Amino acid sequence: xxxxxxxxxxxxxxxxxxxxxxxxxxxxxxxxxxxxxxxxxxxxxxxxxxxxxxxxxxxxxxxxxxxxxxxxxxxxxxxxxxxxxxxxxxxxxxxxxxxxxxxxxxxxxxxxxxxxxxxxxxxxxxxxxxxxxxxxxxxxxxxxxxxxxxxxxxxxxxxxxxxxxxxxxxxxxxxxxxxxxxxxxxxxxxxxxxxxxxxxxxxxxxxxxxxxxxxxxxxxxxxxxxxxxxxxxxxxxxxxxxxxxxxxxxxxxxxxxxxxxxxxxxxxxxxxxxxxxxxxxxxxxxxxxxxxxxxxxxxxxxxxxxxxxxxxxxxxxxxxxxxxxxxxxxxxxxxxxxxxxxxxxxxxxxxxxxxxxxxxxxxxxxxxx
Numbered sequence: 001x002x003x004x005x006x007x008x009x010x011x012x013x014x015x016x017x018x019x020x021x022x023x024x025x026x027x028x029x030x031x032x033x034x035x036x037x038x039x040x041x042x043x044x045x046x047x048x049x050x051x052x053x054x055x056x057x058x059x060x061x062x063x064x065x066x067x068x069x070x071x072x073x074x075x076x077x078x079x080x081x082x083x084x085x086x087x088x089x090x091x092x093x094x095x096x097x098x099x100x101x102x103x104x105x106x107x108x109x110x111x112x113x114x115x116x117x118x119x120x121x122x123x124x125x126x127x128x129x130x131x132x133x134x135x136x137x138x139x140x141x142x143x144x145x146x147x148x149x150x151x152x153x154x155x156x157x158x159x160x161x162x163x164x165x166x167x168x169x170x171x172x173x174x175x176x177x178x179x180x181x182x183x184x185x186x187x188x189x190x191x192x193x194x195x196x197x198x199x200x201x202x203x204x205x206x207x208x209x210x211x212x213x214x215x216x217x218x219x220x221x222x223x224x225x226x227x228x229x230x231x232x233x234x235x236x237x238x239x240x241x242x243x244x245x246x247x248x249x250x251x252x253x254x255x256x257x258x259x260x261x262x263x264x265x266x267x268x269x270x271x272x273x274x275x276x277x278x279x280x281x282x283x284x285x286x287x288x289x290x291x292x293x294x295x296x297x298x299x300x301x302x303x304x305x306x307x308x309x310x311x312x313x314x315x316x317x318x319x320x321x322x323x324x325x326x327x328x329x330x331x332x333x334x335x336x337x338x339x340x341x342x343x344x345x346x347x348x349x350x351x352x353x354x355x356x357x358x359x360x361x362x363x364x365x366x367x368x369x
Contacts, residue, residue, distance in 0.1 A: 111144030150189030235285030288320030
């Protein structure tokens with residue numbers, strides 16, 4: 001069965017997808033996706049709608065999407081008559097309306113801003129308000145939906161930043177980012193409870209906790225204010241190359257137990273699970289082969305009702321197959337991200353330009369073969 005869904009929220013859409021799906025299409029500023037599923041999706045709220053009565057233009061959009069996910073030869077004339085634009089491939093319908101097959105992934109992209117002098121990959125490059133805002137604008141132009149700001153490096157051997165110093169650093173950059181905030185969201189990368197308490201009154205959307213271990217009462221307070229909480233699996237902060245999961249043990253045993261424990265604790269403490277995102281912590285307590293194994297089998301971590309974020313960009317696990325320094329790993333990071341798109345809910349990455357170029361090709365060559 002095929003169901004044409006008209007939607008606003010990608011987050012709500014990801015929750016109902018069970019089966020193959022088309023690219024995201026745009027018609028008259030509305031977004032659509034075609035889902036192939038044995039079951040009728042359970043839709044609640046006003047951000048999703050199953051289209052049952054088609055207009056002529058929606059009918060044409062439906063057949064374009066149908067040819068895409070079923071890999072029929074009818075895809076050729078649709079694509080042949082379409083023209084490449086900034087929005088994607090544009091087809092003028094028989095009624096004269098514009099239909100776009102976009103290259104927008106269902107996965108949402110976090111762009112990383114390291115406002116720190118000692119980041120493992122770009123320490124010091126964006127450590128002034130002017131250079132930081134220039135990088136924010138660059139990331140937004142590349143299509144990120146969230147800016148993730150960190151003022152403390154968690155690389156192996158990094159110095160721990162005191163909460164009061166972290167807040168002072170955030171006070172220098174956060175107002176500038178909030179000033180230009182329009183449609184994008186803001187995430188703050190911190191595990192200090194004092195910083196989180198200060199952030200409760202700031203115009204941000206996510207608390208990105210690399211320790212995964214903030215006090216539950218503080219997590220509840222943050223989510224009650226409308227913010228979302230990202231908890232990452234880690235064995236130590238900063239990360240340590242000497243402290244990793246046992247290499248002869250399947251890492252999914254530990255990760256699955258950790259996810260299950262987190263869900264139970266959040267539910268027990270009446271923390272809204274819809275406002276929680278979990279991160280398997282690539283590079284934190286895992287060596288290169290373990291990280292690659294987790295990424296190749298990331299679907300094994302999907303649990304109903306809990307979203308996943310992966311932050312793999314420029315991390316040392318890539319040195320298992322490459323001798324490049326971290327700052328030059330953007331192409332490799334993008335290749336990994338193309339595998340993750342539409343498998344996880346969020347991907348955290350430093351530079352989106354390679355990913356933006358690779359994703360349209362990957363979607364055609366891999367997704368529908």
